[in-house]
Amino acid sequence: MTAPRVRFAPSPTGYLHVGGARTALFNWLFARKTGGTFVLRIEDTDRERSSEAHTRVILDGLSWLGITWDEGPFFQGAYAARHHDDAMRLVAGNEAYRCFCTREELDARRAEAEARKESFRYDGRCGRLSPAEVAGRLAEGRGFTIRLRMPDEELAWDDAVHGRISAHGRDFDDIIILRSDGSAIYNLAVVSDDIAMRITDVIRGDDHISNTPKQIALYRALGHTPPVFAHVPMILGMDGKKLSKRHGATAVGDYQDQGILPAAMRNFLALLGWSPGGDREILPEDEMIALFSLEAIQGKPAVFDTAKLEWMNGQYLSALAADALLEPVTRQLGRMGVSAGGRDVRPIIGAVKARSRTILHVAEQVAVRLDPSRAALDGKGEALIRKLGPAYATNLGLAIGALEPIGEAEWRAEPILGALKRQAEEHGLKLGDALQPIRVALTGSTVSEPVNELLEVVGRATALARLRQVAERGHAAA
Numbered sequence: 001m002t003a004p005r006v007r008f009a010p011s012p013t014g015y016l017h018v019g020g021a022r023t024a025l026f027n028w029l030f031a032r033k034t035g036g037t038f039v040l041r042i043e044d045t046d047r048e049r050s051s052e053a054h055t056r057v058i059l060d061g062l063s064w065l066g067i068t069w070d071e072g073p074f075f076q077g078a079y080a081a082r083h084h085d086d087a088m089r090l091v092a093g094n095e096a097y098r099c100f101c102t103r104e105e106l107d108a109r110r111a112e113a114e115a116r117k118e119s120f121r122y123d124g125r126c127g128r129l130s131p132a133e134v135a136g137r138l139a140e141g142r143g144f145t146i147r148l149r150m151p152d153e154e155l156a157w158d159d160a161v162h163g164r165i166s167a168h169g170r171d172f173d174d175i176i177i178l179r180s181d182g183s184a185i186y187n188l189a190v191v192s193d194d195i196a197m198r199i200t201d202v203i204r205g206d207d208h209i210s211n212t213p214k215q216i217a218l219y220r221a222l223g224h225t226p227p228v229f230a231h232v233p234m235i236l237g238m239d240g241k242k243l244s245k246r247h248g249a250t251a252v253g254d255y256q257d258q259g260i261l262p263a264a265m266r267n268f269l270a271l272l273g274w275s276p277g278g279d280r281e282i283l284p285e286d287e288m289i290a291l292f293s294l295e296a297i298q299g300k301p302a303v304f305d306t307a308k309l310e311w312m313n314g315q316y317l318s319a320l321a322a323d324a325l326l327e328p329v330t331r332q333l334g335r336m337g338v339s340a341g342g343r344d345v346r347p348i349i350g351a352v353k354a355r356s357r358t359i360l361h362v363a364e365q366v367a368v369r370l371d372p373s374r375a376a377l378d379g380k381g382e383a384l385i386r387k388l389g390p391a392y393a394t395n396l397g398l399a400i401g402a403l404e405p406i407g408e409a410e411w412r413a414e415p416i417l418g419a420l421k422r423q424a425e426e427h428g429l430k431l432g433d434a435l436q437p438i439r440v441a442l443t444g445s446t447v448s449e450p451v452n453e454l455l456e457v458v459g460r461a462t463a464l465a466r467l468r469q470v471a472e473r474g475h476a477a478a
Helices: 018-034 052-065 076-092 103-115 131-139 186-196 206-221 252-257 262-270 285-291 306-319 322-336 346-355 359-370 379-388 391-403 413-426 431-443 451-458 460-473
Strands: 005-008 037-042 071-075 096-099 145-148 154-159 163-168 176-178 201-205 228-232
Touching: 005 018, 005 201, 018 037, 018 052, 018 201, 018 228, 018 252, 018 262, 018 285, 037 052, 052 252, 052 262, 071 076, 076 096, 076 145, 076 176, 076 186, 096 131, 145 206, 154 206, 154 228, 163 206, 176 186, 186 206, 201 206, 206 228, 252 262, 262 285, 262 306, 306 346, 322 346, 322 359, 346 359, 346 451, 359 431, 359 451, 379 391, 379 431, 391 413, 391 431, 391 460, 413 431, 413 451, 431 451, 431 460, 451 460
Parallel strands: 005 037, 037 071, 201 228
Antiparallel strands: 096 145, 145 176, 154 163
């Protein structure tokens, strides 16, 4: 059997949407699983809205996700002559015909139908013109489109996701396949390209189901067997509506900027509508490929849960060594205008990554540990300060007294913890009441790595200066 050939065919009229990225990923997984070929085709026939900048965003987004293509990128606009030739070949074979009806004439007939409270359908009148009548109109210089003669037969297919889907040719007007300026309509262009590129399986969003009967008719008219179709359900927001900007970020590039790791994004997208079986959620790339199948794609819409994406990203962050995160975290610190001042931030990254969900969150926590004055007081921190009242500043003062005798060379987690425990015991304090004010003063929150480790990564001079500053004011600065 011939190895499968699949394609991802985005339009460069905007960013790479997460829905498009998932479609690309499913094509890529299928190709890698079956030993097939993944073709990238840029459908740039919308000349007014297409741009090189959008093309670059799409290519960069795919590369960031680790979705590599085997052939391409090909640009659909380069094949306009073939599209035109295919249309004319259909005319020559009487599978299509020239339609001389003007837009004004069609609009007038549509208005008449509406006045009769009837739905408008093109009556195929130009398909009944004699050769002499066609020649006469051409001699007059009349403009024309080209319409496909929709066959009076069933147009059905066994969808790899949804099962048997059936339509009938009589349910459609004779569709326009070539505009009056000679350019191809989408359905002709895509079929012509898929035939030329020998595409065997078309994996795409289910918003294309309505196009499929028309495309099957075109395949048959052009003398080719249609490919296998697999229509992937749409992605919804948490409110059950189609995912859009009102739900927040929808572009792959936005999630990259927010600090989502490509491996986590790839894993998350794969599980939007596909199940590997069981309750597994963290899937290395090789296992994802081995387990993938079109049959396991679910027929119902998937829900894009940003909280789950961030949780999954946190799992990937926790598993990475600080060395692997150094470059993206440093880049993010630069965007924030934070300088490490020559410090090695890897120990700080190692201390905070297990409680982080994104690279941005890691960088924010690193920034606070480099400069605790950047700490923003959260609700839990505020609650602790209210609970302790005057004891908050008092306990910070006791902590300062315990920490000051520790020299720079001994400023490590174990000696720090020992000194704080002794101070708490001497003053009859619960260890939590002794440690939590330190955590809030340095981070603004009651949640962080262990306080002794926090003090170690912040450093002696910076930590003591911050604790003194907060103790003098009697509260944590926002």
